[in-house]
Amino acid sequence: MTALLEVVDVTRSFGAVAAVQGVSFPLLAGEAHALVGENGAGKSTIVKMLAGVHRPDTGTLRVRGADVEFTGPADAKAAGIAVIYQEPMLFPDLSVAENIAMGNQPLTRLRQIDRRARHANAERLFGRLGVHLDPDRPARGLSIADQQIVEIAKALSSDARILVMDEPTAALTAVEVDRLFAVVRSLRDEGAAIMFISHRFEEVTALCQRVTILRDGRHVCTEEVAGLSVDDMIRRMVGRDLSALFPKQDVTPGDVVLEVDGLGRAGVFADVSFQVRAGEIVALAGLVGAGRSEVMQAVFGVDRYDTGAVRLFGRPLPPRSPRAAMTAGMALVPEDRRQQGLVMDLSIERNVTLPRARKLSRLGLLWGGRERREAGTWTRRLQTKLGRLSDSVGTLSGGNQQKVVLAKWLATSPKLLIVDEPTRGIDVGTKAEVHRLMSSLAADGLAIVMVSSELPEVLGMADRVVVLREGRVTAQLTRAEATEESVMYAAMGRPVTAP
Amino acid sequence: MSSLATAPAAALQGLLRARELGIVLALAALVAYTAAGNPRFLSGQSIRDILLNTAILAVMAAGQAVVVITRNIDLSVGSVLAVSAFGVATLMSANPSLPIVVALLAGLAVGAACGLLNGVLVRYGRVPALVVTLGTLYIYRGVTYSWAGGQQVNADELPPHFLRFANDSILGVPWLVLIAVVVIGGVSLMMRNYRLGREMYAMGSSPQAAELAGIRVARNTIGAFLLSGALAGLAGVLFAARFGTVDAAAGTGYELNVVAAVVVGGVAVFGGSGTVWGAGLGALLLTVIGSALAVLDINQFWQQAIVGALIVLAIGADRLVAVRIAGSLRKRDSHV
Structure with a gap:
């Protein structure tokens, strides 16, 4: 060969x-x-x-x-x-035959497109592939x-x-x-x-x-x-080097904060149940497309779910209402911070105080001083490297942008923090800082759900790992049980065998 | 299976055909109603006026349709018309012996240059066409104003053969109408039967897939704007010949009429579908509405509201048809 x-x-x-x-x-x-x-x-x-x-x-x-x-x-x-x-x-508007021929259209002598040859060609190819598709129908649908x-x-x-x-x-x-x-x-x-x-x-x-x-x-x-x-x-x-472990302080978990019970959405995920306690970091692991972000978006109320329930401190949360989730003490740091987490052209302080604008306003107007004080507190605590609080967020590096997103949600003093891919696209040093921060927040009694595609991060940070595969929970592993192999086995849908 | 598969496809083609058919029916109904109220509406002179008025709009609509099919828009066409009209009128008044052909070519060239700039800015500036051509709309207009400096070219300064061109006919068909028909026909043919045209449909249908399919997106985008500009330039010459008096405000606001004609004519606002001759029909329909309102002695102010309603109707029909087709295709043709 x-x-x-x-x-x-x-x-x-x-x-x-x-x-x-x-x-x-x-x-x-x-x-x-x-x-x-x-x-x-x-x-x-x-x-x-x-x-x-x-x-x-x-x-x-x-x-x-x-x-x-x-x-x-x-x-x-x-x-x-x-x-x-x-x-x-x-190309949804063009016919199937034209889609096949695009870039390679058969021409007549006048350099016009030979529709008949194009159609015949499509028929011949479908015949060879043994499928029945109408070459003249549009690709849409x-x-x-x-x-x-x-x-x-x-x-x-x-x-x-x-x-x-x-x-x-x-x-x-x-x-x-x-x-x-x-x-x-x-x-x-x-x-x-x-x-x-x-x-x-x-x-x-x-x-x-x-x-x-x-x-x-x-x-x-x-x-x-x-x-x-x-x-x-x-x-x-x-089989990679496991030396780069991340520190997670051991915390005795407190009361159950979040209860997800049999959550399902047709075609996306089904029967997802797990609990998160105060002081605990629970990681949602799985391959890209396993439905991890989708589950958390539904928990937060951004997306709908068809079955199941979400309870915070034992009280059911209404579905499809991020506002209710926020009032109840939930915060979500989305995966794509540029698209969903930050308003790039607004100043750092305005971004930090955005979810709390109503509480900070007096007579319906925002006055600079309170905003600035509040933003200053949180950016200092997260050690954000910035010039002035009035600079636009777009001028910061990726890692510092992530900290601003965190500051934004921590300023709402949540009881449950959902972070989706907290360290994607940021450098190793900043990564460690974000991890240290999450660990100290958990030590203060915050319950954290972390969606992550990076196995070392999952293994280093999580007290428990919930593994999803094609929208279903395939394993719930304790810190002791979670290894690269056991998580990957579950993510790939293989039975967990003793190593 | 194949009979099941062809049924929705045939239905779809029927609907697509019905799209232009709808305009034809609307036209026929409007003409019949107006003529019943005032038979003079169908007199030779009245029809001739309508066709002459349609010609300029239709030439511009042909270029605009191509741009919209590639999922862009060209808002600068009214200003390009002004640059070309004023430039050609100045040229002809200074050199009265120049033949018509030179005037037409000069208008095409001026327009093509403006269109080329639009295309290059859209493609290489990576700025949405809406913004670029909104900018050049003011730029080209401003250039014309500063060039004209408050002056206008009057009909008595233009050579008689140039003015006669707007009214002369060949075999009973006015030159302007003939030019519009040739433009619509030629561009329709290119979009329907030639590789370039099909690639433009593909680009509008899915820009991402077009890049990955190796279509020369840059060349085609610039080409679409070049064509739209050149045809707006050509329209400028027709404008100068028809109205005789040209100042820097010529064609102000035309861009919206042109876009309206294209949308009413069934070209999808987000590209990928629609026909050039449909856009031509759209131009005819808009012109007929204007004339009919005058003949029926309805307040001209209603015209804008009616055109607006037509645009909303056209877009609504697009959505409805798209949803229906998607639904029926999914139901009938899903198999494994």
């Missing part, structure tokens, strides 16, 4: 974060090759390099033995690489599974020999997955190379011959799937 594509020693950084460091592996003709790793291991970055969206900082991509340099998605396409994203990229079939047809029509599929099965039902796999197997047997990214090991073993494992942006190994057990794969994915 020959290598259709070779990734040779590629590195790519985003700012100070090295997403991919010195990764090499070949992709052979006629193989389905899995790419696995934890959240943030660098899979998506590699996909984007293959798609021509990002360029490697160093290292090269080789297609059929020749070095290539992609200046954009068009180059990758021309080199015969087709990328199928988890959310397919179709197609199920995700059908959209992926259209994407595959698109790849075939442009004669792509290298197919990169980024978590294609995440939104599919079991029957749809079977149909997709049948199509992929037949392409593979015709000599195409398939790169398959998935969090589901049963799919990797069912479909792929070889697997490349990434960890923290580095290449761990590329091996035959047949020679590896699922346990081996998980161990290699997480």
Whole structure:
């Protein structure tokens, strides 16, 4: 078998974060090759390099033995690489046939588009894939599974020999997955190379011959799937140095603050129950898309839920009311602080006092002095590095912005703090500070729910770990039970075995 | 399966066709009602006036439709018309012997230059088109004012062959109307049958997917604004020839009429769907409404309210159709 594509020693950084460091592996003709790793291991970055969206900082991509340099998605396409994203990229207003042909439209002699040839081509491709789709219907309204079939047809029509599929099965039902796999197997047997990214090991073993494992942006190994057990794969994915543990002071937990009881929302999460006590940090762990943020948004009242109840200090909270949640003593620090947590153009003090504007106002107006005093107290306590309180928040670094968001909610003196990815995108030093802060807040009796994708953070900070997988709680682990393996097993839906 | 799958697609095409059909029906009803009240509405002169008035709006609407289909907007067209009209009128009064063709080409060139600037600012400035063209709306207008310096070009300063061009006909069809028909037809053909046009629909339908599909988004965006500018420039020449007297205020507020024509004509405000000839029909409908109100002796002030109501109706119909189609497609064509 020959290598259709070779990734040779590629590195790519985003700012100070090295997403991919010195990764090499070949992709052979006629193989389905899995790419696995934890959240943030660098899979998506590699996909984007293959798609021509990002360029490697160093290292090269080789297609059929020749070095290539992609200046954009068009180059990758021309080199015969087709990328199928988890959310397919179709044009909803155009017909299915036109979606397939876009960029590669058959022309008549007058350089007009040959609609008949386009239609026939789509029919032929659907025939080859063994599916029934009407080429003339618009792409709008197609199920995700059908959209992926259209994407595959698109790849075939442009004669792509290298197919990169980024978590294609995440939104599919079991029957749809079977149909997709049948199509992929037949392409593979015709000599195409398939790169398959998935969090589901049963799919990797069912479909792929070889697997490349990434960890923290580095290449761990590329091996035959047949020679590896699922346990081996998980161990290699997480087997990192555990020296960077985070300090969490031991606190004797107090009364139950938050009770989440059988919470469910059709298609997103189901039957989620857990409790949080005063002084406790409970981590919600799981893979991206497991529904962690969605659960907490529902608890806070931003999103709806269909079943179950949320109780704070034993009193039920009305659903869909962030205002009631805030009055009852809940605070939520969202994942995307730029979008949801801060008003970038407003001053630091105004941002800090925003949720309390009503209490701070006199005669319905905000007067600078009280705002400034209050903001000063909290920014000092969180050791925020800033110029003047009147500077706009946008001028601060990511870590300090995060502190302003924390200050904003701590100023409301909450009893329960929900933090979603508290340290995403901030540097190691600031990270430790945020952790120290959360720990001291818990010691003061605050109950904290932390959603985090970073395993070391979860293991270091949490008194208890609630693991979600595809919207369901698969494990509730105490601090003693929680290890990299046990959390990953639960997140991957494998039974927890004694290590 | 295939019969089930084609049913909603056929229904959809029917609805899309019905979109332009709706405008035609509205037009027919309006004309019939007005003519019943005042038969002179259908006289040759009246029809001729309506078509001449439509021509300038329709030429601009063709360019605007292309821009809107790519999920942009060009608010500067009224000001571009003024630059071109004043520039060409000045040129013709200074050189009375120049043929019409030179005037038309000069207008196209001036407009294309303005459109190119719009496109470059939108694409490389990464500023929304609404903001960029709102800015250039004032810039181009301001340039025209300072150039004119309070002067205007009067009809008696323009060469007679230039003025006659607005009223002359070929085989009974006025030149202005012929130009509008050729523009609408040509741009329609490009958008429907050529790669460039289909890519523009794709860009408006999903900008992100267009980038990933390797469509030359920069070139096409600039091209759309260039076309819209060039056609506004062409409209400027037609304006100068038709009205004879040109000052720096020419075409003030036209941009809103043009956008209204495009939206009423069934081009989706968020791009990706609609047709150029639909936009042309929209221009015709708006002009007919204006004339009909005059003929029926209804207060002209009502015209704006009616145009406004039509826009709301058009957008409402878009949403309704989109929701219905999405619903029916999901129900009937979901399979595994």
